Amino acid sequence: MTTLIDRIVAVPAPWAYVIIAVLVFAEAAFFVGFVLPGETAVVLGGVLAATGRLSVAALLVLVVFAAVAGDSVGYEVGRHFGPRILVTRPLRRHAGRLARAQGTLRERGGWAVFLARFxxxxxxxxxxxxxASRMPYRRFLAFNAAGALVWGVGVVLLGFFAGHSYAAAERALGRTSAVLLAAVVLALAVGVLVRRRRRHQSLG
Structure with missing residues (x-):
């Protein structure tokens, strides 16, 4: 039976993979994360994996790879432009937060890269x-890949279990109850992400 989520998200599976990968990649490579965090697309991908539309294993590999690749491009952009990157249009409005982020990077080094993923x-x-700080790429890659792995697995599984809860409820309770449960579960999942983002924004 076609689920509610299948009808809402009618994108063919190959295109769903492409869209998720592009958003995750572009988040740091082109600062798209200021407008649309890739995390949102990954949660939705996890939901689709729970309905059988996507492979959860393929999604995990894709998300982690896209995150590492996009961050590597972002690293090279910073390395090429150096401090000039701080006065580009996407960043100059966030001077205070950038200064604090730079301070964290100086104090924690690679661990700042790992924690930034969240x-x-x-x-x-x-x-x-x-x-821009000339952190050795190998050190950056090690901490970045570790962060991408933990983040990617966690966010995909968050969406996966939210979607799986809907599918199980639909079979056991019927469509109306399942829709209500899905709304609650997805609202809680989004709420967790929003609260975490606001908390980090207030600290950052």
């Missing part, structure tokens, strides 16, 4: 800041 603003800018 905050939307830092996830978008930390690779470029690491490149």
């Amino acid at each position: 905050a939307a603003f830092l996830r978008a800018v930390m690779p470029a800041l690491a490149g």
Whole structure:
């Protein structure tokens, strides 16, 4: 039976993979994370994997690879432009937060790169800041890949279990109850992400 989520998200599976990968990649590579965090697309991908539309294993590999690749491009952008990256249009409006992010990078080094993966603003800018600071790429890659792995698995599974809850409820309770449960589960999942993002913004 076609689920509610299948009808809402009618994008063919190959295109769903492409869209998710592009958003995750572009988040740090082109600072798209300021507008649309890739995390949102990954959660939705996890929901689709729970309905059988996508392979959860393929999605995990794709998300982690896209995150590492996009951050590596962001690193090279920062390395090439150096401090000039801080006065570009996407970043100059966030001078205070950037200064604090740079301070964190100086104090924590690679761990700042790892932890940045879990905050939307830092996830978008930390690779470029690491490149501009001339952090050795191998060190950056090690911490970035570790962060991407933990983040990718966690966010995909968040969406996966939210979607799986809907599918199980639909079979056991019927469509109306399942829709209500899906709304609650997805609202909670989005709420967790929003609260975490706001908390990091207030700290960052």
